[in-house]
Structure formats: C-alpha cells, structure tokens
Amino acid sequence: MDELIRMNHWFYAVFQKTVQTTNGKVIVKSHFHDSDCFAILVELVKDAHLSVAGSLDHVETLKWLTSVQYSPEEQGSAVDFIVKFDTVVTRYNDGQGDSSDRLTDGIQKLFLQRAFTGVPTLNDISAREHERVCREGHHASFTYDGTRRCY
Incomplete structure (x- = not known):
C-alpha cells in the first residue's frame, strides 16, 4: 500500500511539473492534499473537451x-x-x-x-x-x- 501511495505522490509531482494551462494548474493544485491523480486526470480530460x-x-x-x-x-x-x-x-x-x-x-x-x-x-x-x-x-x-x- 505504501508503494501505491508513493506512486500517487510521484504522479502528482509529474502533473505539477508538466501541466502548463491555467485551468490545468488550478485542477492540480485543488488536489494538493489528497494527491488523487486519477481525479486530476479525469478533470483534465473534461477541461480539454471544454477548451477551445x-x-x-x-x-x-x-x-x-x-x-x-x-x-x-x-x-x-x-x-x-x-x-x-x-x-x-x-x-x-x-x-x-x-x-x-x-x-x-x-x-x-x-x-x-x-x-x-x-x-x-x-x-x-x-x-x-x-x-x-x-x-x-x-x-x-x-x-x-x-x-x-x-x-
């Protein structure tokens, strides 16, 4: 279980470094306390569909x-x-x-x-x-x- 938590934190760090859009950064920061990477990914995909x-x-x-x-x-x-x-x-x-x-x-x-x-x-x-x-x-x-x- 600890390995899974570490992987989730690592993916969160990847999102923090790679996501460049304003909405994307807001989405990533909104999950600072839970580091729920799956939720971040779902929200990023929804945002992409609504973007230009x-x-x-x-x-x-x-x-x-x-x-x-x-x-x-x-x-x-x-x-x-x-x-x-x-x-x-x-x-x-x-x-x-x-x-x-x-x-x-x-x-x-x-x-x-x-x-x-x-x-x-x-x-x-x-x-x-x-x-x-x-x-x-x-x-x-x-x-x-x-x-x-x-x-």
Missing part, C-alpha cells in the same frame, strides 16, 4: 459527419463504414457537455443517409420510405429481414 482545442475537434468531427460520402474503394465495406460512422457519432455525443447539443437519432439517420446518397440500392430503400410516409403518414420500422424481402 476540444471545441475545434468537435467542429471538425461535425464537419466530417455532414460531408463524408461512402465509397467502397475508400472506406471498404458498408458495414465497416457504418461502424466507423457510429463510433464517430458516439465520440461526438460523449464530448458534448450539454445533452441538448448531442446529435439525435433523427439527425444521425439524415447524416448517414446523406453519406450513402451515391449507393443506388440504399437510395431505393430511402425512396420507398418517403413514399410510405406520403401514403401512410408514418415511418417504417426497418429490419434486415424486411429489407431483404424487398429484393
């Missing part, structure tokens, strides 16, 4: 989400692309301090549909969805089997 650099990262991520186009030659399989897209959306949403700034499911769907506008099969599915909304007044619930039966 963190905001710029979110702007770049949102720019990518709104402008990316799926291309099998560049992104590989559609499944791999969708998994990456979902990972980027999750990272973006997790970085938002205010829950109202997160991308809703509807917005995520629109961004993903836009990414696949050059894929004829998916455009056909989207067209059928729009026709159904016009005819029946509600969205379909898409399932793999239901979509597969259409072909």
Whole structure:
C-alpha cells in the first residue's frame, strides 16, 4: 500500500511539473492534499473537451459527419463504414457537455443517409420510405429481414 501511495505522490509531482494551462494548474493544485491523480486526470480530460482545442475537434468531427460520402474503394465495406460512422457519432455525443447539443437519432439517420446518397440500392430503400410516409403518414420500422424481402 505504501508503494501505491508513493506512486500517487510521484504522479502528482509529474502533473505539477508538466501541466502548463491555467485551468490545468488550478485542477492540480485543488488536489494538493489528497494527491488523487486519477481525479486530476479525469478533470483534465473534461477541461480539454471544454477548451477551445476540444471545441475545434468537435467542429471538425461535425464537419466530417455532414460531408463524408461512402465509397467502397475508400472506406471498404458498408458495414465497416457504418461502424466507423457510429463510433464517430458516439465520440461526438460523449464530448458534448450539454445533452441538448448531442446529435439525435433523427439527425444521425439524415447524416448517414446523406453519406450513402451515391449507393443506388440504399437510395431505393430511402425512396420507398418517403413514399410510405406520403401514403401512410408514418415511418417504417426497418429490419434486415424486411429489407431483404424487398429484393
């Protein structure tokens, strides 16, 4: 246990020497008495996400989400692309301090549909969805089997 306490004090000293930002120094100094390095690290990460650099990262991520186009030659399989897209959306949403700034499911769907506008099969599915909304007044619930039966 003594070894763990010494390591914690050593990491605290590292934070004191290496952290240069004003907010970072305040965070480190606020843990002077407990030397809780894990809490310091968590607070530093939160601060980084709220900083200007963190905001710029979110702007770049949102720019990518709104402008990316799926291309099998560049992104590989559609499944791999969708998994990456979902990972980027999750990272973006997790970085938002205010829950109202997160991308809703509807917005995520629109961004993903836009990414696949050059894929004829998916455009056909989207067209059928729009026709159904016009005819029946509600969205379909898409399932793999239901979509597969259409072909």
